[in-house]
Amino acid sequence: MTTLAQGPNGSKYVFAPGTYGLRDRPVTPPLRMIIDFCTSNLPEGSQYIDVGAADGHLVSKAGSLRPFRILCVDPSRTAVEACREAIKLYGTAMDGAIQGVLTGMQLGPADAIGMWRVPHSLRDKVRHANFAAAHRTVVKGGHFFVAAKSNNDWEVDALKGLGKYKPGKVNDLGPVLGLDEEFPCRFFSEEELSQSVAEHGFKILRCGEFEDENGWERLRSRYNKYRYLWAQKI
């Protein structure tokens, strides 16, 4: 049995030392697309906010030869400490890491915001509040990159096998992952993710699916499917 790390306000977060890690894994094509886009398009002195930065996966892969600053944000103190270490090892003197959530802070303006593999573990209301906060925080014409679990993922089949899948709703993945507590997860079709982001004033530029190793050590051999989405503030 595994327990999740306890976050502020009693909420559960997926990042816990020794159980979860992304930094040493290969860069997936959508993440490479974001890094390449930002590196060639964000002007000097601009800011990219990495919401739910975990162990600094993005900052450790973005390279130090870039003109823009990466601000890592995560509610987990352990994650923020890991991000600071990643910045020291791979980042630049401009980068930073801060403990908190986008909805609770004034972090803008940002030229781009990433919320990579985070929205599926948020309750609907919290996800909407985060997308609205992303729209407030990013400059006009700025970019928003999102990745969330796809409804083609193996966990959907596992939930269906247990007769517990609730499409379009937050599911409890606890029984599938062998956890002794609830693990909220919402799976997205392309239309659902696009609509959820577009209703906050973004224009959808691209939407697709990608596969990545599971972040959890004990599930490392399993692949998860995610939807990625690239949107622009209009």
Ligand SMILES: C[S@@+](CC[C@H](N)C(=O)[O-])C[C@H]1O[C@@H](n2cnc3c(N)ncnc32)[C@H](O)[C@@H]1O
């Ligand atoms: C699956 S990890 C994503 C890691 C990273 N973005 C990546 O894909 O490489 C999810 C992270 O989101 C964080 N998180 C949970 N709730 C959050 C919220 N409301 N706002 C921002 N981050 C949150 C967790 O602490 C965890 O570090």
